[in-house]
Amino acid sequence: MGVLDGKVVLVTGGGRGIGRECALLAAREGAKVVVNDLGASLTGADAGGEHPAEEVAAEICKAGGEGIANLQSISDMASVKQMVEQALDVFGGLHAVINPAGILRDGMFHKMSEDDWxxxxxxxxxxxxxxxxxxxxxxxxxxxxxxxxxxxxxxxxGNIGQANYGAAKLGVAGLSRIIAMEGQSKNVRSNIIAPFAWTRMVASIPVKDEASAQRVERFRTGMRADQVAQLTVALAAPGAAQITGQIFAARGNEVVLFSQPRPVQSVAAAEGWTPSSLIDQAFPKIASFTTDLGSSASVFNYDPF
Structure with a gap:
C-alpha cells in the first residue's frame, strides 16, 4: 500500500532533477503519473530533441507502475489543458499537481534584459x-x-543576480496561499516547497569565491533531489489533508516550516506623521526589527543533515 494508491498525479518538469524523482516516487507510492517535460535546456531553449519525460514514463512502466509522457510547455494554457485532458482520458482522473518545472536566466538586475525577465x-x-x-x-x-x-x-x-527568479517564486507563494484559502471548503489544498538539492539549476551557479564554492559543494554532497521528493509526495497525499497554505523547505534530511509575513512592530502618533517625524522618531524605533539584506546562504549557513 502506498500513500498515493488510486490517485492520478501530474508532475511538470518530470524528466530531470526534482521532477524526475517526484514522478518516480509518486509511482512507487501507487499513483498513475503524467510525466510532463518539454525537454528544454536550463534556459528554456530547445535541447535538440531530448525527451526525458518519455524516459521517466518508460522507467515507471518497467518497474510495474503506470506512467505516460507529455512533452508540452506549462507556459502555454492550451498545452496545459491538454495535459489535464490526457490524464482524464488515459487514467480516468486527476487528484494532484506537482509543479517543479522551471528555467533560469540569471543576471544582475541593472543588466537584465526584458527577454530574460x-x-x-x-x-x-x-x-x-x-x-x-x-x-x-x-x-x-x-x-x-x-x-x-x-x-x-x-x-x-533573496539572492543576488536572480531578480526575475525571485520575483516569480515569491509570486508563487502568494498564489499558493490564496488557492489554499479559497479551496479549503472544497478540500482543495495547496502548499509550496523551497527545495535544496543538487540539480542542473544549482550546478549552473557561478563559483566566484570560496564561500560560494563551499555552498555549491554542500548542495552536491549533502542535498539530493530524492530527499525533496519525499516531502513533495507526502504533501500530495490524502494523509496530509490537514496541511494546506504552508511554506516548506526540504534541505537534506531536514524539513523546514517557514513563518509567513505578519506584523513585527508598529509605531503610532496621535497627531499623525510627517516625513520629518517618521525619519526622526518612527524609523529609529523600528530599526532593530528590520530584516537584514543577507542572502539565503546567510540564513542556511550550516551543513545539511
Missing amino acids: DAVIEVHLRGAFNVCRATVEHFRNQQDGAYVLFTSTTGLI
Missing part, C-alpha cells in the same frame, strides 16, 4: 497559474485535490 516569469509564475487554473475547477467539483508548487529561498529570502 519575461521568460522566467512566463515559466515559473505564469506556468504555476496555468497548471492551477486548468485543474482547480475539476478539483473543486470532485472535492479532492492537492497542489505542491515550488518556490525558492531566492524569493523568500
Whole structure:
C-alpha cells in the first residue's frame, strides 16, 4: 500500500532533477503519473530533441507502475489543458499537481534584459497559474485535490543576480496561499516547497569565491533531489489533508516550516506623521526589527543533515 494508491498525479518538469524523482516516487507510492517535460535546456531553449519525460514514463512502466509522457510547455494554457485532458482520458482522473518545472536566466538586475525577465516569469509564475487554473475547477467539483508548487529561498529570502527568479517564486507563494484559502471548503489544498538539492539549476551557479564554492559543494554532497521528493509526495497525499497554505523547505534530511509575513512592530502618533517625524522618531524605533539584506546562504549557513 502506498500513500498515493488510486490517485492520478501530474508532475511538470518530470524528466530531470526534482521532477524526475517526484514522478518516480509518486509511482512507487501507487499513483498513475503524467510525466510532463518539454525537454528544454536550463534556459528554456530547445535541447535538440531530448525527451526525458518519455524516459521517466518508460522507467515507471518497467518497474510495474503506470506512467505516460507529455512533452508540452506549462507556459502555454492550451498545452496545459491538454495535459489535464490526457490524464482524464488515459487514467480516468486527476487528484494532484506537482509543479517543479522551471528555467533560469540569471543576471544582475541593472543588466537584465526584458527577454530574460519575461521568460522566467512566463515559466515559473505564469506556468504555476496555468497548471492551477486548468485543474482547480475539476478539483473543486470532485472535492479532492492537492497542489505542491515550488518556490525558492531566492524569493523568500533573496539572492543576488536572480531578480526575475525571485520575483516569480515569491509570486508563487502568494498564489499558493490564496488557492489554499479559497479551496479549503472544497478540500482543495495547496502548499509550496523551497527545495535544496543538487540539480542542473544549482550546478549552473557561478563559483566566484570560496564561500560560494563551499555552498555549491554542500548542495552536491549533502542535498539530493530524492530527499525533496519525499516531502513533495507526502504533501500530495490524502494523509496530509490537514496541511494546506504552508511554506516548506526540504534541505537534506531536514524539513523546514517557514513563518509567513505578519506584523513585527508598529509605531503610532496621535497627531499623525510627517516625513520629518517618521525619519526622526518612527524609523529609529523600528530599526532593530528590520530584516537584514543577507542572502539565503546567510540564513542556511550550516551543513545539511
